[in-house]
Amino acid sequence: MAGSAAPSRSAQAGESLRHESAHLHVSGRAAYADDIPLPAGSLHAAFGLSRIAHGRIKSLDLSAVRAAPGVVAVVTAADVPGENNYGGIVHDDPIFAGQQVEYHGQPLFAVAAMSYGAARRAVALAKIDYEELPALLDIRSALAAESYVIPSQRLQRGEPQAVLASAPQRLSGTVVMGGQDHFYLEGQIAVAIPQEDGALLIHSSTQHPTEVQHMVAHAMALHAHDVTVQCRRMGGGFGGKESQPALIAAAAAILARKTGRAVKLRLDRDADMVMTGKRHDFLADYEVGFDAQGRILALRLMLASRCGYSADLSGPVNDRAICHIDNAYFLEHVELVSHRCKTHTVSNTAFRGFGGPQGMMVIEGIVDDIARTLKADPLDVRRVNYYGIGERDVTPYGQVVEDNVLHTISDQLEASSDYRARRAAIAAFNAQSPVIKKGIALTPVKFGISFNATIYNQAGALLQVYNDGTVLLNHGGTEMGQGLYTKVLQVVATELGLPRAAIRVSATDTSKVPNTSATAASSGSDLNGKAAQAAAQTIRQRLIDFACAQYQLAPEQIRFADGQVQLGERGISFAELVRAAYHARISLSATGFYRTPKIHWDKATLTGRPFYYFAYGAAVAEVAIDTLSGELQILAVDILHDVGKSLNPVLDIGQIEGGFLQGAGWLTCEELWWNARGELKTHAPSTYKIPTARDWPARFRVSLLQDEPNREDTIYRSKAVGEPPLMLGMAVFHAARDACAAARGGDGLSHLQAPATAEAILRAIGGLEPLA
Template sequence: MSQVVGQSLAHESATLHVSGAAQYIDDLPELAGTLHAAFGLSTIAHGRITKLDLAPVLRAPGVAAVLTAKDIPGLNDCGPIIHDDPILADGLVLFYGQPIFVVLAETHEAARRAARKAVIEYEALPALLDIAEAVAAESWVLPPVTMTRNDAQAALAAAPHRLQGTARHGGQEHFYLEGQIAYARPGEQDTMHVFSSTQHPTEMQHAVAHMLHWTSHQVSVECRRMGGGFGGKESQSAQIACAAALGAWKTGRPVKLRLDRDDDMTLTGKRHDFAFDWDVGFDDSGRILGLAVTMASRCGFSADLSGPVNDRALCHIDNCYYLDAVTVKSLRCRTNTVSNTAFRGFGGPQGMFAIEYIIDDIARELGLDPLDVRFRNLYDPMPMNSPLAPAGRGAGGEGGMHDDTLSPAPSPAGGRGERNTTPYGAKVEDNVAPALIDELARTSDYAARRAAIAAFNASSPVIKRGLALTPLKFGISFNATLYNQAGSVVHVYADGTVLVSHGGTEMGQGLYTKIRQVVAHELGLPASAVRLAATDTSRVPNTSATAASSGADLNGKAAQAAALKIKTRLAAFFATQHGLSADAVSFADGEVRGGSHSMSFADLAIAAYRARLQLWDSGFYSTPKIHWNKDAMQGRPFFYYAYGAACAEVAIDTLTGESKVLRVDILHDVGKSLNPALDIGQIEGGFIQGMGWLTTEELWFRPSGAQRGRNMTHAPSTYKIPAASDVPPVFNVKLFDNANVEDTIHKSKAVGEPPLMLAFAVFFALRDACSAAIGKPAPLQAPATAEAVLRAIGGLDA
């Protein structure tokens, strides 16, 4: 049988992408009478609207209508969880750039020009812009949450060493290639079809229905593909879909709303920036004995997804490390800035950043290699005699590393058998981190390069180099258990071709390609015989967001279940025809075989159709084993963990603060890969995006003056994402030889989010270089821009 699953097949839309033939929403043919929409935005961070004169807008050329909150017949809200996020501001402005009205005009340009003609006056109110201001004012979008295990204060008091510290990292703009867009087409009998660039079609369906005071069966939402999402189109696309649908309902004409890039970056949420304060106790080897952390995040003016984002940050404060006595307090700060939202990693990177900084501080305090300290704090490895351990290697326990100095420190009782429970009460049963780190440390020549870099720095007064190897453990599943479900419908046509519908969305990550491979494998067909239909709430209802890295896990299993039902039915039909047992029937290479009999799948399909056999079916999947008590912050929120590690070497110029990544080695765990080419692409892309977050991408809101609170980094001219020239000249990426211990689709593991956290290696290599420059631990903060590097080495006033 030709193997389809596990092969590096090209992305199913690759040819369309490179030829320009892939249709995104802005490429769809516009119906006659289509209007174009644009938002009118606030020019104050916080205030009451005292005058709103829209007459000049209505008089502008090409304008058909101007709509405000008063035109909304139902719920003026697009918040995904809490109803605190108005579609259009109604009298009260809560951040600079908040939509107040929407203009409908004959062209996109006419709508944008007209939106600027409004006359708006405000009564200014006090505005909180950053984390420090919000904490001082005790301003929260949600109440603080604390996660505790054992007595951290007692452990801190008894620890041989104790250290306090702080760290900060910035937010991040999603910078998807395709901006936010929706195209709403009104239908007969009060119905609406919305084409939305969204990761969550069902949420868009609900938001539009609630806004119009309709029911769900009156609204359908479709998404064939997105030009990138990264979490920014999970909840934030609702405002755009609702505004377009409102215009279509009000005028009876199709309405397209496509945000200009500046408007997109102004009015849509970002990654949450965090501030951390900690107190850590540890022993002579660097093993953590007690830890108390306060993490505060800038959530913006509304809750959006800040609750689950911060909860996931709490659940990833441990990363790969066992924390026996720990208390973590999470502050969810309300500020008069745009409401921050989901972003690749969904809080996980923020939590991991804190513990990695703490580990780095401990190592520098004790004068130890940070990798040594990291390894000594790891969770228990998977038992070496476990049948689930990676093939061909031990689990990397005591003596498992290439260097005895990197062996895990024993527990006080002399063993490490109980060091496998997370602070939230879940058992880490699949830990391959020690083996993975061991392999990467050897293959990247970490020890030799560490010595070579020390020698280089001793003789180089201006250029300093740094090296770091950091691991990751990332939980896979939605924290909100109800979203861990998916549905699919598989159609087999009488000519033997297959059409698949499912609830996942394609944003370039290759989900459709992987589902195509799964169904083709199940039915014994070449991938070319299977096509994916656009994701549409009228085909598969009650979908979950394509997020939490779970798209292939959930939808792959659902599609497999549907295909298996059809396959079982066809096998029984074939067996009956030839007097065989159904168990003797096989599907491979486009053929169906049993005993001495065989026929093409296409011939079997037409025969089954003529025999009035059902050739379509649905499939459903819900993730097993998971449970979560949000109030107690305890449970098993994740089905399994994905692991990885990266080793990065960097150089800094101590005169200018400029930095360059010289080499990166990555070893990442995707289980049994469904498509290695796609997975490696995701690893490379995720790493570079994470590197941008930690090095060059800096958000800046004007702190004072007439435009206080305005996002000044609202365009490519003022916001620097990584370019092709920033890719390391030596960039080695390898998949770890492993299989998922859990019953995932073909024993694969999720790959969307975890690789972003591999970029910690770059940040801590930069900190290593900065510390070499000044001969002591450098207080480098993220993003490590040239200015931040100079501040860290004392070359620029803070």
């Protein structure tokens, strides 16, 4: 931006600006890891995978693999220079299995060849002799065997046993929900390029470049400063690219070291789905005591998840499930037991919501069961249990709910969606419709924002201002399509009064901003926005100090806006001021850092203040089911969601729409199925059904809650919007439950389990218990 250029309007925070890469996305020019030009002589890699779920390798004959056309190198566990592990919390995730195989699809070896096709053909030539052992494949089997990846935990508040015993009404049951594949458009991929003196450059499609850096360094017996990890963008992540990209990067690095050549390792869709983790499936057995209005008096709950063969992130995932068991509801007397079940299946991992959706589904199922037992409107039972009635404002883990807008959202949405009249109209329709039954539900969301592990609530940024007035921004957050780069760009534009064309955001790079946290927990804008703001304010203050001395002005006489700087009565371009500061030898580079205040967490007792604040929302969904086929159709959706003072309303609405549909997909059509040998059979688009444009309701209305800025000092008083909207999809599931109850004549509980596939709907209509 030259100093003589005509000024353009600043890209202020709060404006609905398009995604910074939108023009590249739609034109096909957005470069992903698979698009990076490779050095001459680069190789392509593929994994050789286990074909059993549990057993010992008696012999591994790779002679035919090594002799296959185009093969340059083959590596196994014996070829790992350092630690054969990519597990970040518990070191129980081998890069390559040794003698023990613990899930079908586990990597046993990898091949580097002249082409991707040659590598894939070669791995199929391995001759492996196994001694098969019994396999634990589901949660109930693991519970019976007391098979856990980490010790179980218990949280208790009040006197749940005593209060339960004296409750006017009691109910027991089980809530079951399946897992979910991330199904990102871009699969797992890494490119490892040898550098001088043994160093490595890794291009990785990852939400956590620093973890990839550390795991590659450990595997290669290197230090962190020997490994640089870069990521410009991902074609989706959803949590699946938080911990598990380290496996892909480490294997590529081992092959690059062995061959001395660049190696690209890209998983095809089938291999990606078979060998990478999913959302944890959960089940919960409960006993609840309640009164005549449906107010919960006491709750005892056993919560168990299928973690797979290793710990991965299962500990914190289950912890967050515990922290979201309450959702919108005050639970005074509660006992929660959490089991992390070890099974001989792929190690499950982070997924958008990180255990929160599973916890919320449990309590919503319990509240719905209470309402149907009382033959009451489930919304009335939900509202009588909301936080903020009387002194009911402390969570089971001890955090005070200080920013409650549940009642405001529910009041507004109930009115704007015409919920009561529609419920009456649906009852009338069902009375005269023998085959098609409709259902409706309004479900709330209260979602805590921050990493449970306090250490990760920090971020850094690097801001460079060049002497032509342009700006290069780098921060620790990663861009996976959610618009993080756009929002942080807007923060810098706001602080420096610049148009978006003057600012470029560069690829996330561990050599520029170190020790980054994963872009996860909905904290990307909160953390990196604040860090970038701090860096921009440092530069701005240097320019103000310089201008005050140079032009004999007071600080309040200097204003930055629209690419211009007002110096008292005189205006010059931002570029002119920057050039003058450069000639005066003023530093035009700054780092920024931010750490989230107020939070603390005791993971041993599961108590503290794990969340800086809560984000809220609610959805009304209306559905129809065909009682003969089990087909489900979403008819209409109304959403009101709390984003505080939005950084970018159009991006936030996009996140709400996408999150809602992904949540609805998890709970209705996305079914993972393993056979009796532990083989995942839903490992391609032909067998795993994600929602498409045809599943979008004919009427969809989404609104942002107005005039409710964040009460905490977040970036411009905004709120996170990455994960909370996913739980809005619960309204679809509970509307389906409502329709199933209508199909049974409204005679008590609906046994519908998630996902509410056609088969599950028919089982629920038939009064059959969930398959748990």
